[in-house]
Amino acid sequence: MRAGLFRRTLAVLAAAAIGLTSLVPATAAPARIKDIVDVEGIRDNQLVGYGLVVGLNGTGDSLNNSPFTRQSLTAMLERMGVNTRGETLRTANVAAVMVTANLPPFATQGTRIDVSVSAMGDASSLRGGTLLVTPLLGADGDAYAIAQGSVLINGFSAEGQAASVVSGVPTTGLVSSGGLVEREIGFTLGAQHSVRLSLKNPDLTTSRRIAMAINDLIGLPVAIPSDPANVRLSLPSGFNGNIVDLLTDIEQLVIQTDQVARVVINENSGIIVIGRDVRVSSVAIAHANLTITVAENPTVVQPEPFSFGETAIEDRTRIDVTEDGTQLAVVPESISLQQLVDGLNALGISPRDLIAILQAIKASGALQAEIEVI
Known part of the structure; x- marks a missing residue:
C-alpha cells in the first residue's frame, strides 16, 4: 500500500471510528493508543553520581563529622596540584552530594539535561553553592553525562540564638540544564521491524481492543496481543x-479502555477510591459509635487548722463510656457507582469507618471487586 493512499485511508477510518463511539457502552473510557501504551525502546535511563558543592556560606559539611567530604576534598585538591594530606581542614563551605538525572530517550551528545543535587552530610543548606564536574553513571557503571553548575534551591533556613525557621528542604536543589550528555545509547527505532507496545494499565480486554483497532486500520494482522500487558x-x-x-499512524486511534473492578484504600490518610465497575450485592450493615471520655479534675486538699500539714493536690479521674445504639441498615444491590456511593453515604459514617466496612463487605463475599491497600 502506498504511503499517500494509506494516509487517506487512515483519515476515512478515523472519521468512521468517531461515528462509532456512540455505539460503544458508556462504561468504557476512550483514550488514544499514544496515551495508554509505552513503546519498546522509548524510555528514560536513570543516572547517578557523587560530587562536591563548593562556595557555601558556612552551611556546608563539618569535616570532622563527614569524613567522606574531607577525603573527597583532599583528593580533588590533589588533582589540582595542591597537597593537603596530613593537614587539618576546617572549611565549612563544601558539601558532599549525590547527583541524579534522567537520560531522555535518543539523547545525542551535547544535549543538556536537568540534574538534582542532594546533600549527604550534615550541611544545613546548599544555597549559593556550585556543583563541580561530576560524572553521571548508568546501571552498567559507564559514564553517560557530566554535571556542573550553580545549585538552585526552593527552601531556606534561618536561625538566631534562641529560635530557627526552616522552609522547604534547603539541602536539595536543581542544576537547570547542568548535565551534558557525553555518550549516546545505541538504539535505532527506525531500523526495527517489530516493536512491543506495553500497556500502562495491563488488561486483557484493552490489549485485545488495541490489536483489533490496529489490524482494522492496516487491513492485515500486524498486531498480536501476547498478554494483558503487551501487544x-x-x-x-x-x-x-x-x-x-507506522507508530505515527496508529498512535491517534481511540480505544475504549477497560479495567478490573478495584477499591483502593490508603489507611494512613483515610482516602478511598472506588473504581467505575465496582458492584455490591444486597447487604445489611450495623455500625455503632463507641465514645470513651477521660476527664481529669484534680482538687486541692487543705490541712486541718493548726495541724502543721501541707497543702496537697488529689487526683480525680472520671471515665465515661457511651455506645450509640444503631440498627441494621440495608445497602441495596447496586448496578452503578452512583448507587453504591449513595447507599454507603446513607449510613452517615466517616471515611475511616468506611474502610473497615468495605473490608467486611469484601470478606462476606458481597463486594465484587478487588481491595488494594496502599
Missing part, C-alpha cells in the same frame, strides 16, 4: 515507510 506490532509487507511511520 506485538510488526511492520507490514508493502508498507511504504518504517516502524516510526
